[in-house]
Amino acid sequence: MNVMPPSGPTAQVRDRLLDLIKSGDLGSDGKLPTERALSERFGVGRRFVRQALDALEAEGLVWRKQGKGTFAGQPLDPMGDLAAKITGETNALEVMEARLCIEPELAALCAQRMQPDEVARLRMLAQRQWEAEDAQAIELWDGSLHRLIAQCARNRPLLTAFSLLDKIRSNPDWVAIRAKGRDMASLQVTHNEHLALIDAIAAGHAHAARTAMRDHLETRFNALRGELETAAAEQGETFFAATSKT
Amino acid sequence: MNVMPPSGPTAQVRDRLLDLIKSGDLGSDGKLPTERALSERFGVGRRFVRQALDALEAEGLVWRKQGKGTFAGQPLDPMGDLAAKITGETNALEVMEARLCIEPELAALCAQRMQPDEVARLRMLAQRQWEAEDAQAIELWDGSLHRLIAQCARNRPLLTAFSLLDKIRSNPDWVAIRAKGRDMASLQVTHNEHLALIDAIAAGHAHAARTAMRDHLETRFNALRGELETAAAEQGETFFAATSKT
DNA sequence: ATTCTGTACCAATACAGGATTGGTTTGCCT
DNA sequence: AGGCAAACCAATCCTGTATTGGTACAGAAT
Numbered sequence: 001m002n003v004m005p006p007s008g009p010t011a012q013v014r015d016r017l018l019d020l021i022k023s024g025d026l027g028s029d030g031k032l033p034t035e036r037a038l039s040e041r042f043g044v045g046r047r048f049v050r051q052a053l054d055a056l057e058a059e060g061l062v063w064r065k066q067g068k069g070t071f072a073g074q075p076l077d078p079m080g081d082l083a084a085k086i087t088g089e090t091n092a093l094e095v096m097e098a099r100l101c102i103e104p105e106l107a108a109l110c111a112q113r114m115q116p117d118e119v120a121r122l123r124m125l126a127q128r129q130w131e132a133e134d135a136q137a138i139e140l141w142d143g144s145l146h147r148l149i150a151q152c153a154r155n156r157p158l159l160t161a162f163s164l165l166d167k168i169r170s171n172p173d174w175v176a177i178r179a180k181g182r183d184m185a186s187l188q189v190t191h192n193e194h195l196a197l198i199d200a201i202a203a204g205h206a207h208a209a210r211t212a213m214r215d216h217l218e219t220r221f222n223a224l225r226g227e228l229e230t231a232a233a234e235q236g237e238t239f240f241a242a243t244s245k246t
Numbered sequence: 247m248n249v250m251p252p253s254g255p256t257a258q259v260r261d262r263l264l265d266l267i268k269s270g271d272l273g274s275d276g277k278l279p280t281e282r283a284l285s286e287r288f289g290v291g292r293r294f295v296r297q298a299l300d301a302l303e304a305e306g307l308v309w310r311k312q313g314k315g316t317f318a319g320q321p322l323d324p325m326g327d328l329a330a331k332i333t334g335e336t337n338a339l340e341v342m343e344a345r346l347c348i349e350p351e352l353a354a355l356c357a358q359r360m361q362p363d364e365v366a367r368l369r370m371l372a373q374r375q376w377e378a379e380d381a382q383a384i385e386l387w388d389g390s391l392h393r394l395i396a397q398c399a400r401n402r403p404l405l406t407a408f409s410l411l412d413k414i415r416s417n418p419d420w421v422a423i424r425a426k427g428r429d430m431a432s433l434q435v436t437h438n439e440h441l442a443l444i445d446a447i448a449a450g451h452a453h454a455a456r457t458a459m460r461d462h463l464e465t466r467f468n469a470l471r472g473e474l475e476t477a478a479a480e481q482g483e484t485f486f487a488a489t490s491k492t
Numbered sequence: 493a494t495t496c497t498g499t500a501c502c503a504a505t506a507c508a509g510g511a512t513t514g515g516t517t518t519g520c521c522t
Numbered sequence: 523a524g525g526c527a528a529a530c531c532a533a534t535c536c537t538g539t540a541t542t543g544g545t546a547c548a549g550a551a552t
Contacts, residue, residue, distance in 0.1 A: 034542060045497060050543085066543040067505030081324040082406070090402035097355075098403040105347040156336035157344040157414065160328065161407035168403065280513060291526060296514085312514040313534030496551075505542075512535070522525080 013042055013052035021061065021072045024133040028172075030072035030140045032062065060121040060148055061128070073144035074125075074151075076170060077163035087168045092177070092228060095165055096221045100214065102161050103146065107197060107213035108206035109153035118152050119202045126194040130187070135179040138187070143170075145194065149201070149213075177231065181223040189219060259288055259298035267307065267318045276318035278308065325406070329413035338423070338474060341414055342467045346460065348407055349392065353443060353459035354452035355399035364398050365448045372440040376433070381425040384433070391440065395447070395459075423477065427469040435465060 017038070026032065035053070039046040053070060056062045064070045125148060129141035143166065150162040169175070182190075193216035200208035263284070272278065281299070285292040299316060302308045310316045371394060375387035389412065396408040415421070428436075439462035446454035 036542080047497070053543095064543065065505080066503065067541075069505090069542060080327050082328055085324055086402055086406050094401045095403055097401055098407070101348060101351040101404060102407070109343075155340045155343055156332055157341055157407075157411055158347060160332055160410060161344070161348070161403075164406060165403055282513080293526070299514095310514065311534080312532065313512075315513060315534090494552085497549090499546100499548085501544105501546075503542100503544080505540100507540075508538095510536090512533100514531105514533080516529100516531075518527105518529070520525105520527085522523100 009044055009048050010051040010055070013038075013044055013048050014055050016042055017052055017056060018061075021056075022128070022131060022133070022137075024137050026072055026136075026140075028136045028139075028175075030136075032070045032072060034069065059124060060144070061124065073140045074147040076143075076147070076166055077160065079164060079167045083164055083167035086164065087171060090168065092174060092224060095168055096217070096224060098161075098165055100217050100221065102158060102165070103150075103217060104210040104213040106150045106153040106155075106158055106162060107201065108210040109155055109158070110149045111201045111204050111206045111209035113154045114152055114201055114204070118148070119198065122148060122152075122198045122201065126191065126198060129194065130191045135182070138182065139175055139179070142190075149197075177227050178224065180230075181227040186219075186223060190216070193219060255290055255294050256297040256301070259284075259290060259294050260301050262288060263298055263302060264307070267302075272318055278316040278318060280315065325410060325413060329410055332410070333414050333417060336414065338420060338470060341411055342463070342470055344407075344411055346463050346467065348404060348411070349396075349463060350456040350459040352396045352399040352401075352404055352408060353447065354456040355401055355404070356395045357447045357450050357452045357455035359400045360398050360447055360450070364394070365444065368394060368444045368447065372437065372444060375440065376437045381428070384428065385421055385425070388436075395443075423473050424470065426476075427473040432465075432469060436462070439465060 017032075020026075020032065032038070033041065035046050035049050038049045042049065053062060053064065057064060060074060062070055062072055063075045065075075122145060125141055125145040129138060129145060132138040132141055146162075147166065150159050153159065169178075193212065197209060197212040197216060200212045263278075266272075266278065278284070279287065281292050281295050284295045288295065299308060299310065303310060306320060308316055308318055309321050311321075368391060371387055371391040375384060375391060378384040378387055393408075393412065396405050399405065415424075439458065443455060443458040443462060446458045
């Protein structure tokens with residue numbers, strides 16, 4: 001999908017859409033107003049809205065599906081019923097452990113297989129996350145960044161394994177726990193770690209990318225552990241600590 | 247679910263249900279008539295029908311879901327659907343790459359979480375594989391060994407990711423390619439590698455187990471690469487080389 | 493004649509309300 | 523007290539309509 005950079009009214013619509021995306025007024029699923037609503041709101045034809053959305057979709061900032069709508073970020077991979085089945089049989093620590101196994105390798109492969117425009121897309125997603133104004137937007141852009149890295153690794157089974165974890169983690173109660181573990185200081189750390197990761201990927205250094213992702217996940221793991229211990233102290237063990245049975 | 251063997255009317259209902267299941271009159275999804283319909287049809291109370299179905303469910307001959315119905319057989323495995331979908335979108339090299347990511351970590355976790363009787367089971371499986379007399383038996387015992395390691399790692403998401411790879415690899419054409427890459431010398435190497443791996447696990451050395459598994463998989467990867475190059479030279483690229491698209 | 497724009501149409505998906513189905517409880521009869 | 527039918531509840535399905543992105547068509551403007 002090679003889309004010309006927008007000019008004229010389309011460029012203005014694109015910028016206003018970007019403002020809307022940044023504004024934090026979207027729902028937790030990042031759903032944007034419909035094309036028809038946006039065309040009324042901006043006082044332009046629907047075709048201009050579509051062209052602006054074409055551009056944003058090419059930049060990886062929105063995704064669209066006929067009959068469903070237009071959403072900020074990157075979509076979760078369809079998992080069928082599998083993730084729902086597993087969610088009740090695992091816990092946050094196991095998922096984190098699995099992430100530490102899989103995502104550094106995805107980052108390394110991404111560094112090896114990255115295509116030229118994809119680095120810019122990663123940087124833009126990291127910037128969206130840094131500029132995010134509420135917990136929902138942080139979650140949406142952080143998730144989108146990790147998803148794009150996984151896609152750019154170009155290994156379908158590993159992408160699927162990642163997506164399984166992604167889906168499990170999308171459970172609202174799990175999302176809430178993560179949100180509690182974030183403050184300005186941790187967001188700064190995350191942003192720095194994201195940038196270091198993207199720099200390693202951009203330079204094509206697989207080993208550095210692997211290490212950067214591992215460091216980043218370990219930081220998040222420690223924050224999660226802190227939250228889980230706080231939650232456990234407050235109310236005894238909850239579903240986060242479901243025993244894994246094999 | 248411990249269900250007493252049925253007696254009296256329940257036993258008769260059970261037998262009639264079994265006849266119905268065997269009759270081939272069910273739809274393609276194996277859906278049985280509703281409990282209410284069966285109770286009318288057999289001229290008994292619904293409770294008898296439920297008891298008979300309880301028994302058949304305990305025997306694995308039917309499955310039930312509230313709001314959906316009662317079905318002959320066992321529910322479809324969500325992983326089967328997903329693996330079938332992924333199989334057409336990946337290739338043997340990607341799967342091998344994914345194994346190199348996931349299985350060393352499973353071996354390390356297994357070394358940390360292994361329970362006392364499990365080492366003996368691993369050794370027995372390795373011995374079975376060494377003694378196997380044909381390609382099918384080799385595949386069976388080798389697979390069982392790797393599966394047990396994955397289970398003993400006690401991480402549900404990683405086990406699921408492993409199982410997905412296992413499922414993809416169970417495709418018969420893929421099995422055949424692997425069989426062609428084996429001879430007495432390679433089986434000896436494999437056996438030695440299995441033993442080294444199990445020794446590391448038994449000793450609880452996570453790092454050594456990780457390295458042993460990685461070494462073993464790299465050996466298999468090289469053999470697979472050899473077979474794929476041979477196959478490619480013989481008939482041009484086949485489905486093993488499906489391009490991964492992201 | 494070509495390009496632009498609004499409108500119409502199509503394909504994919506969602507949604508709401510009612511129906512259906514398994515799971516459980518209640519109340520009546522023996 | 524035990525057994526059974528009826529009632530109730532929770533989960534899922536079904537249907538018709540609405541919605542949404544994707545595309546085509548027709549008319550207006552240049």
